[in-house]
Amino acid sequence: MTAPELLGARRLRELMDEFGASPKRSLGQNFVIDPNTIRKVVDVARVTAEDRVLEIGAGCGSLTLGLAAKAGHVVAVEIDDKLVQLLRNTLADLRNVTILHADASSMPLSEVDASVLVANLPYNIAAYLVLRALEEAPQISRITVMTQREVGERLAADVGSKAYGQTSVMVRFFGRARVAAQISRRAFYPEPNVDSVLVEVTRQPPPDVDRAKLFEVIRAAFAQRRKTLRNTLGSVGGSPAAAENALVTAGISPQARAEELTLDDFVRVTEAFD
Numbered sequence: 001m002t003a004p005e006l007l008g009a010r011r012l013r014e015l016m017d018e019f020g021a022s023p024k025r026s027l028g029q030n031f032v033i034d035p036n037t038i039r040k041v042v043d044v045a046r047v048t049a050e051d052r053v054l055e056i057g058a059g060c061g062s063l064t065l066g067l068a069a070k071a072g073h074v075v076a077v078e079i080d081d082k083l084v085q086l087l088r089n090t091l092a093d094l095r096n097v098t099i100l101h102a103d104a105s106s107m108p109l110s111e112v113d114a115s116v117l118v119a120n121l122p123y124n125i126a127a128y129l130v131l132r133a134l135e136e137a138p139q140i141s142r143i144t145v146m147t148q149r150e151v152g153e154r155l156a157a158d159v160g161s162k163a164y165g166q167t168s169v170m171v172r173f174f175g176r177a178r179v180a181a182q183i184s185r186r187a188f189y190p191e192p193n194v195d196s197v198l199v200e201v202t203r204q205p206p207p208d209v210d211r212a213k214l215f216e217v218i219r220a221a222f223a224q225r226r227k228t229l230r231n232t233l234g235s236v237g238g239s240p241a242a243a244e245n246a247l248v249t250a251g252i253s254p255q256a257r258a259e260e261l262t263l264d265d266f267v268r269v270t271e272a273f274d
Contacts, residue, residue: 006035006062006065006066008034008035012033015060015089015090016060018086019083019086019089021060021083023189023190027079027080028123028124029122030120030188030189030190031059031060031189032188033062033187033188034184034188037187038063038065038066040181040198041118041144041146042067042069042118044144044198045067045116045144046142047070047116049070051071051072051115052074052075052114052116053067053074053075053114054075054077054109054114054116054117054118055067055075055076055077055117055119056077056104056119056121057079057120057121058077058087058099059080059120060090061086061091064087064090068091068094068096068097071116073096073098073113074097075113076091076099076100077100077102078099079102079104081101087099104129105128105132108136109132110136110138113139114137114140115139115140115142116140116142116144117133117140117142117143118143118145119146120145121145121146123147123150123151123194126147126148126151126152127151127154127155130143131170134201140203141202142202143199143203144199144200144201146183146197146199148194148195149195149196150163150194152179152197155168155171155201156168156177156178156199156201159259165225166218169218169222172263173207173215174203174206175202175203175204176202177199177200177202178200179197179198179199180199180200181197182196182197183198207263209270214266217270218258220232220233220235221233221261222258222259227257229243229252229254229255229256229258229261229269231243232258233246233247233269247269250265250268250269250271250272
């Protein structure tokens with residue numbers, strides 16, 4: 001199959017004019033228009049003919065075209081009515097693309113026949129969607145997303161980093177995340193006022209621990225970052241004294257703070273509460 005021509009800035013604007021579409025700030029829409037960036041995303045995602053790819057927020061189809069040239073199949077999800085019409089026109093000749101007119105933040109991700117997720121995500125829902133895919137869609141083994149730099153760094157942060165927090169630990173529960181590349185603002189239309197990064201998450205076997213209880217501990221620990229774990233985890237154990245006992249049992253100082261703990265530390269604390 002001949003690779004489809006990728007959409008540049010001029011062609012994307014022509015299509016949007018033709019279908020009466022425009023970027024919606026309410027949906028955080030910034031469309032990728034740089035072919036080199038699209039190729040970089042597809043390369044980092046390691047998409048092959050064996051992969052079935054879920055793309056969230058297909059927009060005008062610029063990234064979809066790049067994915068379709070490599071993947072066995074692409075499920076392109078888009079919520080915007082006019083963009084769905086545009087996609088059906090732009091992607092009409094591609095037999096390996098299915099367009100879903102749906103809201104990815106509420107659709108049942110577990111039911112999507114896909115092994116890889118690749119997307120250009122708005123910063124306000126990026127972390128939520130990545131974690132939701134990790135929690136609810138075990139069939140997805142790899143995730144590659146473009147998003148705002150601060151959000152991407154939070155997804156991939158290690159303990160000791162300023163970006164390290166609740167999201168970082170929860171993502172680490174499911175696998176390994178890394179910032180794979182910096183993305184220029186000029187790669188998008190309209191050009192955003194923030195820098196972007198490309199983040200890759202590779203799923204790994206999770207620790208053998210009660211996930212719901214672990215996540216309760218993580219959320220409580222980071223709820224008030226300036227307080228010691230003895231105080232923040234009092235809500236989990238029923239009292240600061242109970243939290244202190246669990247921390248000591250886990251080999252953690254009750255005076256430590258959430259950002260000092262690794263995933264393994266949180267696992268031990270969770271087990272100590274049982």
